Amino acid sequence: MTRECLIDIQNIGFQKVVSNMDKTLTYAIIGGLVGVVATLLITNYSVNNRNYGMMRMMGMGGGIETMMQGEKCPMMKEGEKNENMGMSINEMTGSLIGVRGEEFEKAFIETMIAHHQGAIDMAKLIPSRTDKPELNKLGEDIISAQSKEIEMMEGWMEDWF
Numbered sequence: 001m002t003r004e005c006l007i008d009i010q011n012i013g014f015q016k017v018v019s020n021m022d023k024t025l026t027y028a029i030i031g032g033l034v035g036v037v038a039t040l041l042i043t044n045y046s047v048n049n050r051n052y053g054m055m056r057m058m059g060m061g062g063g064i065e066t067m068m069q070g071e072k073c074p075m076m077k078e079g080e081k082n083e084n085m086g087m088s089i090n091e092m093t094g095s096l097i098g099v100r101g102e103e104f105e106k107a108f109i110e111t112m113i114a115h116h117q118g119a120i121d122m123a124k125l126i127p128s129r130t131d132k133p134e135l136n137k138l139g140e141d142i143i144s145a146q147s148k149e150i151e152m153m154e155g156w157m158e159d160w161f
Contacts, residue, residue, distance in 0.1 A: 089115075106161050109153045116146040116153075 092111045099107055119142050126139035 102161070106157070109157055113150050113153050116150050120146050120150075 092115065095111065096104060096107055123139035123142040123146075126135050130136070
């Protein structure tokens with residue numbers, strides 16, 4: 001065998017090794033990227049699902065019926081329906097986009113009253129569902145503060161509109 005022939009055989013073997021290394025590296029990179037994408041998708045789903053569940057628990061995703069689980073809402077009269085109660089926070093905020101001036105002011109106040117009322121209704125559930133004094137105190141504080149804010153906003157509605 002000549003020296004040139006031996007060098008060609010060595011080059012072909014080297015190229016196969018490099019080619020196999022390139023394939024292995026390529027597959028490793030693709031596998032890593034697929035793993036990262038899968039992790040991001042699963043994490044995104046988990047976070048959004050947890051937030052949606054929390055919002056539904058707060059009565060902002062499925063209406064007052066979801067929050068109260070079939071119980072009568074303590075602050076609403078028989079047959080009364082609060083149209084904003086079934087809206088999520090994003091829907092509430094989205095309903096205000098593109099609105100200005102008096103139309104915005106009225107819509108904002110109406111939406112905030114509904115939002116605060118949902119928090120009050122939730123807080124009223126606390127004493128019958130837990131013995132934790134911290135949660136009971138929080139519920140009392142929510143009812144007190146947000147009731148005052150609702151009264152203030154209702155006053156504005158009467159004065160301004």
